[in-house]
Amino acid sequence: MGVALEGETRERWVLMTRRQRIIARNRSRRVLVKRRRPKRAEASRRSSKAIERRVKTLKELIPNTSTRRESTSLDGLFRETADYILALQMKVRVMQDMVQVLSQPKLV
Numbered sequence: 001m002g003v004a005l006e007g008e009t010r011e012r013w014v015l016m017t018r019r020q021r022i023i024a025r026n027r028s029r030r031v032l033v034k035r036r037r038p039k040r041a042e043a044s045r046r047s048s049k050a051i052e053r054r055v056k057t058l059k060e061l062i063p064n065t066s067t068r069r070e071s072t073s074l075d076g077l078f079r080e081t082a083d084y085i086l087a088l089q090m091k092v093r094v095m096q097d098m099v100q101v102l103s104q105p106k107l108v
Contacts, residue, residue: 016024058077059065062084065077 055074055077058081062077062081065080
């Protein structure tokens with residue numbers, strides 16, 4: 001350990017379990033090692049870039065959004081996305097009904 005323990009401190013150290021010793025040793029190291037944390041401005045810049053990337057991806061997935069208007073607000077984009085999802089669900093239902101009707105045995 002490198003530091004000579006004296007008196008009461010040494011007795012406490014002997015009575016500690018191995019896990020408690022490791023925790024105590026790590027606590028003392030934390031004080032010595034100063035971690036650099038990203039500044040809030042950098043973190044918010046990173047998160048805003050991630051959001052911009054996701055919005056761009058969403059615009060590419062939804063037809064007629066990227067070509068129609070570049071200045072579409074997020075609210076408008078989300079509404080168009082919801083409308084597109086509903087349209088796709090309707091198409092799936094129509095196709096399921098067609099499969100069901102066409103797979104029935106013909107009564108001639």
